[in-house]
Amino acid sequence: MTNNRPIPPRKPTPPQPINEPVTQNSFKPYKLIPLSNKTPQRKHPVGQDRYKSQLLSGKLCLKLTVKTSTFVASGVVVMGSDLSSRTKNIPLVKVAVGKDEKLIIPGSSLKGVIRSTYEAITLSCLCKTKANREAIPNGYKECNDKQKLCPACQVFGAMGWQGLISFNDAIADEIKPSIGFMPSLHNPRPKRDGYYLNGKVAGRKFYYHAIKPVDKGQQQGIPVQQAGNELTFSTQLQFMNLTKAELGTLLIVLGQDKNNNFALKVGGGKPIGMGTMIVELTKIERCNDLKNRYLDYCYSENDFLAGDKLKQYIQELIQASHNEKLVQIDALKELKEIWKYPTTREAPQDMY
Amino acid sequence: MHKRLVNHCTIALKLIPDGPILIKSGREGADPTKPQMEFVETYHHGKRSIYLPGSSLKGAIRAHAERIVRTVGRDKRPTNPKLLWANDPLTDDYKYLENKSPSEIYQLSSFTDRIFGNTSIASRLRIEDAYPSSDRPLKLEERNGVAIDRVFGSVAVGPFDYQVCTEGEFITKIHLKNFTLSQLGLIGLVLRDLDDGWFGIGFAKSRGLGTVNVQLESGVVQYPGCILNDGQIQALGSEKTWDITTLLGAGAFLSEDECRKYDFIIDDKEDTPVAAQNMDLGLGVYLLWQGEKQVKDLFTRGVKAWKRHYFEGVAA
Ligand SMILES: [Zn+2]
Numbered sequence: 001m002t003n004n005r006p007i008p009p010r011k012p013t014p015p016q017p018i019n020e021p022v023t024q025n026s027f028k029p030y031k032l033i034p035l036s037n038k039t040p041q042r043k044h045p046v047g048q049d050r051y052k053s054q055l056l057s058g059k060l061c062l063k064l065t066v067k068t069s070t071f072v073a074s075g076v077v078v079m080g081s082d083l084s085s086r087t088k089n090i091p092l093v094k095v096a097v098g099k100d101e102k103l104i105i106p107g108s109s110l111k112g113v114i115r116s117t118y119e120a121i122t123l124s125c126l127c128k129t130k131a132n133r134e135a136i137p138n139g140y141k142e143c144n145d146k147q148k149l150c151p152a153c154q155v156f157g158a159m160g161w162q163g164l165i166s167f168n169d170a171i172a173d174e175i176k177p178s179i180g181f182m183p184s185l186h187n188p189r190p191k192r193d194g195y196y197l198n199g200k201v202a203g204r205k206f207y208y209h210a211i212k213p214v215d216k217g218q219q220q221g222i223p224v225q226q227a228g229n230e231l232t233f234s235t236q237l238q239f240m241n242l243t244k245a246e247l248g249t250l251l252i253v254l255g256q257d258k259n260n261n262f263a264l265k266v267g268g269g270k271p272i273g274m275g276t277m278i279v280e281l282t283k284i285e286r287c288n289d290l291k292n293r294y295l296d297y298c299y300s301e302n303d304f305l306a307g308d309k310l311k312q313y314i315q316e317l318i319q320a321s322h323n324e325k326l327v328q329i330d331a332l333k334e335l336k337e338i339w340k341y342p343t344t345r346e347a348p349q350d351m352y
Numbered sequence: 353m354h355k356r357l358v359n360h361c362t363i364a365l366k367l368i369p370d371g372p373i374l375i376k377s378g379r380e381g382a383d384p385t386k387p388q389m390e391f392v393e394t395y396h397h398g399k400r401s402i403y404l405p406g407s408s409l410k411g412a413i414r415a416h417a418e419r420i421v422r423t424v425g426r427d428k429r430p431t432n433p434k435l436l437w438a439n440d441p442l443t444d445d446y447k448y449l450e451n452k453s454p455s456e457i458y459q460l461s462s463f464t465d466r467i468f469g470n471t472s473i474a475s476r477l478r479i480e481d482a483y484p485s486s487d488r489p490l491k492l493e494e495r496n497g498v499a500i501d502r503v504f505g506s507v508a509v510g511p512f513d514y515q516v517c518t519e520g521e522f523i524t525k526i527h528l529k530n531f532t533l534s535q536l537g538l539i540g541l542v543l544r545d546l547d548d549g550w551f552g553i554g555f556a557k558s559r560g561l562g563t564v565n566v567q568l569e570s571g572v573v574q575y576p577g578c579i580l581n582d583g584q585i586q587a588l589g590s591e592k593t594w595d596i597t598t599l600l601g602a603g604a605f606l607s608e609d610e611c612r613k614y615d616f617i618i619d620d621k622e623d624t625p626v627a628a629q630n631m632d633l634g635l636g637v638y639l640l641w642q643g644e645k646q647v648k649d650l651f652t653r654g655v656k657a658w659k660r661h662y663f664e665g666v667a668a
Contacts, residue, residue, distance in 0.1 A: 030505065049440070050422035059549070075496045075513065097495070099518060107371070107560015108497050116502055128499040128508040157558050166552070167560045169371045195503055205505040238549055270505070294424045295662060297540055297648070297655040 029210070029271045029348050032195070032203030033120045033334045039139030040123045042148040045161055046241045051290050055241040058303075061283035062254070064105065064170055064233040064264075067276040067341065068213050069180045071226040072097050072109050072267040083225065087179055094182065094224040101175045103227050105266060107167035110235070113266050114167075115156045117253045120204045121331045124152035129201070137200045151326060155246055164242055165250070170235035178228030182269050183214065183221035206338045207265055210273030210347035226274075233277075248321030252332065254279045255339075257318050260332055262339035273347030284310060357576050358605040361528040361536060363647065364569040365543070367404065367482055367553075371563045372495060372516035375408050375554040387494050389514035389555070396483045402492065404482035404522050404553065412553045413479070414441075414468045416542050419551075421463050424662060429462070433615050434665040438464040446471045455613040467528075467535050476531060477539070482524035490520035497559070516561065533601035533620050537658030540651025543568070568647035575600060575628070576636040585628050585637055596627045599639065599653055617661060622653040 051057050074097045080090030087093055097104045119127070127142040143153045146160040157163025196202055227233070239247065255261050255278060263278045286303040293299045305313050321327045377392040391402040418438040425436030429448065439462040449457050449472045457472045469475030484490050494513050501508035528536060543566050545551060552562025578585050584593040587605060594600065601620030603611050611618045626646070628637040641650040 032503075048419070049427065050419055052423075073496075075494065075511070106495060108495070108556075111559050112500060116500065119502065126502055129501050129503045130506075130508055131501075131503050163558045166558045168549070168563060169560050201503050204502045207505070236549065290423050294420050294541060295655070295659040297537070297544065297652040 027348065029273070030205050030207045031334070031338050032205055033331055033338070034197075034203040035126065035137055035140060035201065036123055036328055036331065038123055040125050040150040042143060042145075042150050043154070044147055045149050045154045046164070048162060048164070048240060051287070052241050053290050055243060056247055057240040057242075057287050057290075058238075059285040060237040060239065060281060061285070062170070062235050062237060063280040063282050064235070064266075064277045065280070066227045066229055066231045066233075067263055067278055068210065068273055069178065069226040069228055069269075070105070070267045070275045070277060071180065071182060071224045071269055072105055073224075074098070077222075080223070084177060086177060087223075090179065090223050092222060093179065094222055096225045096227070098225075099169075099171060101177075102172040103225075103231070103233075104172070105170040105227075105233055105235075107169050107235075109266060110170060111156070111167045113264055114250070114253055115152060116204070117264070117335065118155065118249060119152040120206070121252065121327050121335055122151040122249060123328060124150040126201065126204070127153070131195075131201050135196060135199065135201050140201075151246075151249075155242065155250070164246075165237060165239045167237055168235050170233035172227065173232045173234055176228060176231050178226050178231070180213070180224050180226035180228070181215075181221055182224045182274075183272060185269070185271060206335065207270040208338055208345050209263055209265070209276045209341050209343045210345050211343060212347065213269060213273040214347045214349060224268075243324075244317050244320035245324040245326040246321075248317035248319070249326050251281065251314055251317055252321060252327055254281060256281050256314050258315075260336045261341075262336055263341035265339070271348070276341065278341060281310065281314065282306065284313065358530055358602050359600055360574045360576065361531055362572045363526045363539070363543075364571075365524060365526070366485065366567040366569060367409075367522045367524065368488070368565040368567060369517055369519060369563075370549070370565050372493075372518050372561050373552075373554050373564060374514055374516045374556070374561055375404055387513040387515045389512070391492065391515050391517060394481070401484060402490065402517060403484070404524070406479040406481045406524070409479045409482065409524065409553060410468070410477070412551065413539070413542050413546075414464065416545060416551045417467065417538055418464045420538065420541055420545075425463070425665075429460070432665065433459050434661075436463050436662055436665055438462050441465065441468075441470060444470070459613075459615040463538075467531075467538070476529050476535075478527045480525045480527075482522035485521050485523045488519065488521045491518050492516070493518055514555075521567070530602045532603060532617060532661075533599065533622060533654050533657030534617070534661040535654075536601075537651065537654030537656070540654050541658070544651070568644045570643070571641035571647045571650045572638055573599060573650075574631065574636055574638040575605075577605070578628075578637050579635070580628060580630055580637055594621065595623075597624050598622070598628075599624045599650070601657065617657070617664075620657065622657060624653060625649065
């Protein structure tokens, strides 16, 4: 356990040989996945005006399991006594998004993490950043012409283009109240040199997983209503008109590639080790025969792939993603290094 | 023939949020104490209430109906008018309808324009505004959205908050007048897909909003110009009679010449398990499908006609 303990930043860093895992960045809880030297290739999106028989339409059924406490803020703060009898002694609690008494990971939060990961491992534009325009490397400016979109914008949408997949809220499978602690985090400092390389944005920021989130300790902070360890969530993701390679890349992002499996980071408190979730793809519903689906009211030809057949199909799709070079091997390697799970890393006690 | 009402169908249904839904009101951010995006409201039974405007529902249903027609048919006008096709009403200039007679306009219009209308023909489908029922209380909540900065990990856009409805049920009715059975079938397929989550209503479907369950309550099909006579449905002022358990599309009421002129299906009919009854005031008859199972049976019969229509076009 102790060999991976992060080095406190104030101590002078001893010179490190190249390729040593302990580098300048390693005590930071994050790493940037570099942008490729190649530039994003943009093309016309496929369209939603019909279901195309040579493309894939259907649903993914997902089960998400919390590995380190996860908190998605609803924006509401209540008195502990108003939340439950268990919390009556806590003055104020930040409330998570929920339905009835079950916690929810909103579709928008899932879309955010899945989209940004898809962007990082494909040759996609650098969207949603406050980095200066001059600092955006050539060709990486956010897509603004809906006729010409980068790989991520084609699948997830852009201004004036709805995208090909839609997310639903993920709902906890059981009522399992858990109160955690969220320290006050500093804002990132965008001026920091580490974000740039030769005056240009160096990459996309991803936080490492940790064994467990930092303890309350001496930190300033506030109690939060969180999804605790091993709580599971279920959701469905609808897709239409995806190529095999696009669906395969999505599955890689969801950690379904057995050679590159990793966990996602969802919600708040990422720097302090919160938000680790692993994804299980339980079922794919495919519409194989669109004519049949739209010529019979009670169609029966939809395919529900599960078990071994599903595993086989997943590998077929992921292979397509590699064959068509949609997934960028270098970026995927970086991502795997950051997001591999389980981990032996410990969350840093210093806040970033 | 459009001046005459030959048949009319009313589908009563409930829309139940399966997750958050939001139909945005036009006024954004006017009141700083309210969320930036609010649900549309209106007066209903004397008090303010959120609702699903029929126009929004119709827009979503039309878009998906067009998607289905293009999936099995075409997106351009074919030379054979029997082939199924759907245009894009937003980009269509409708030049092909200029200086044409009413029957030619109908024949040249796409399958979906014949239902939902275009610059030259009126819509034959109407959806009532959907109001919340008192059976299942509404739950409104605020959600907030942020976009995370891809480089710095901080907030890049937002937070903006929006109001969503996560629980409740909305009651509405779909009306189809002078409908063909294949048109009824297509509406059945659209509602099936809506229930199945293949498309949503309102704002930000891709971010997890807009999915609803569709609960089919009842279907009523009326033939205003018919009476029951000796166990048969009889069209007044015509020789036409049908068995009392017959679902009749518009083409069944027209002469063969009229059908050809407008490109209606001749003898558009299906057997049903329900029997026609007299309407309250004596004139006209109606058939009633009650409950989910029966309404699905009604749609199943419509889809049979839709399928036949498809294959007739392909074979022609
Ligand atoms: Zn883009």
